[in-house]
Amino acid sequence: MRPSEPPTLDGAGGLLTIDLGAIAANWALLRDRLSPGAICGAVVKADAYGLGLAPVSDTLWNAGCRHFFVALAEEGMALRAALPEAEICVFNGVDAASAPCLREAGLIPVLNHPGQLADWRAAAAEAGEVLPAALHVDTGMTRLGFDRPDITALAADPAALDGIRLTMVMSHLACAETPDHPLNADQLALFQSVRKSLAPLGPMRASLANSAGIFLGPDFHFDLARPGAALFGIVPAGIQPTPVAQVIRLQGKILQCRRIDTPRTVGYGATHQAAAGRRIATVAVGYADGYLRALSGAAHAHVGDVSVPVVGRVSMDLLTLDVTDVPERQAMPGALVDLIGPRHSADDLAREAGTIGYEILTALGTRFARAYVGGHR
Ligand SMILES: *Cc1c(COP(=O)(O)O)cnc(C)c1O
Numbered sequence: 001m002r003p004s005e006p007p008t009l010d011g012a013g014g015l016l017t018i019d020l021g022a023i024a025a026n027w028a029l030l031r032d033r034l035s036p037g038a039i040c041g042a043v044v045k046a047d048a049y050g051l052g053l054a055p056v057s058d059t060l061w062n063a064g065c066r067h068f069f070v071a072l073a074e075e076g077m078a079l080r081a082a083l084p085e086a087e088i089c090v091f092n093g094v095d096a097a098s099a100p101c102l103r104e105a106g107l108i109p110v111l112n113h114p115g116q117l118a119d120w121r122a123a124a125a126e127a128g129e130v131l132p133a134a135l136h137v138d139t140g141m142t143r144l145g146f147d148r149p150d151i152t153a154l155a156a157d158p159a160a161l162d163g164i165r166l167t168m169v170m171s172h173l174a175c176a177e178t179p180d181h182p183l184n185a186d187q188l189a190l191f192q193s194v195r196k197s198l199a200p201l202g203p204m205r206a207s208l209a210n211s212a213g214i215f216l217g218p219d220f221h222f223d224l225a226r227p228g229a230a231l232f233g234i235v236p237a238g239i240q241p242t243p244v245a246q247v248i249r250l251q252g253k254i255l256q257c258r259r260i261d262t263p264r265t266v267g268y269g270a271t272h273q274a275a276a277g278r279r280i281a282t283v284a285v286g287y288a289d290g291y292l293r294a295l296s297g298a299a300h301a302h303v304g305d306v307s308v309p310v311v312g313r314v315s316m317d318l319l320t321l322d323v324t325d326v327p328e329r330q331a332m333p334g335a336l337v338d339l340i341g342p343r344h345s346a347d348d349l350a351r352e353a354g355t356i357g358y359e360i361l362t363a364l365g366t367r368f369a370r371a372y373v374g375g376h377r
Contacts, residue, residue, distance in 0.1 A: 023060065049358065130164070140174050252336065
């Protein structure tokens with residue numbers, strides 16, 4: 001994960017290094033976990049969880065991935081520009097306004113309720129084409145998806161699907177990260193029964209598992225898995241030791257370092273009292289960069305092997321570390337400290353903030369210098 005050339009930070013306050021080789025390896029690892037015959041797709045919504053849609057999707061395509069998922073039509077169009085031949089499903093589906101764009105870009109909307117089905121049917125009629133679609137059934141998430149009675153009605157009235165070719169039926173697990181949760185088995189049973197009732201409509205793929213769902217075992221794999229987080233090094237809490245490789249390293253640049261002579265407070269709100277003899281380093285990364293304010297007084301960074309605490313409040317562009325335990329020459333202005341790195345994963349940082357690794361990744365701002373390593377480009 002070390003860049004081959006020394007990174008140029010230019011004026012940035014930090015460096016985000018993204019290991020494309022690790023993403024490719026994680027995809028292959030998940031693919032190899034699936035039951036024979038099941039396909040491994042990839043979820044690259046939200047700019048590939050904040051890591052960059054184009055380089056990440058390109059990497060996954062080269063690794064062999066052909067089935068991609070995004071949340072928004074706009075994300076689907078950006079992905080289409082990067083991958084002309086990929087199958088791209090749009091989770092949030094379609095409405096009358098977005099239907100022409102979806103059709104022209106060859107995107108597959110996930111139909112989440114009968115209104116979306118009607119909009120897509122109208123688009124098919126208008127274009128005089130048969131259009132592909134995926135069907136989302138709600139099995140316990142109560143967020144998006146057809147309810148059971150909608151499915152029964154649909155199976156009884158195939159004309160509702162005029163001009164539409166269903167490629168897939170999918171559902172989403174609410175508690176996959178908690179293997180013992182009874183909702184997993186309930187959702188699985190309901191999904192299986194929905195599949196049966198759709199059988200008269202002809203063959204279509206079934207898809208249930210996100211990253212954590214893959215680790216629930218083969219019953220959950222069906223025809224196509226939809227991992228996102230695990231590709232990017234984020235793992236379900238229950239899966240230890242983690243089988244996936246870390247993907248990112250986030251380094252912040254020290255701007256100033258001082259030794260405390262007389263006890264004094266640090267930062268907004270004077271929440272931290274620094275004793276005489278402590279050394280405080282100020283790093284050019286703050287909550288505007290996605291280093292969450294909730295990490296104030298709660299997180300750790302690393303200088304080399306040494307763990308150093310974040311002290312005082314995280315401010316918009318800066319955070320402060322107590323670097324007393326670090327040799328002085330390693331904590332000088334210009335030195336880089338690991339905010340996320342080999343000794344402190346995005347999941348570790350998330351625990352310190354009281355959140356999940358997903359939020360840490362997608363919050364990472366645009367002010368960092370970025371280095372992509374390990375890609376075959
Ligand atoms: C985001 C998302 C996924 C991917 O979930 P991960 O936990 O990141 O693997 C899969 N399916 C749906 C419907 C999603 O919204």
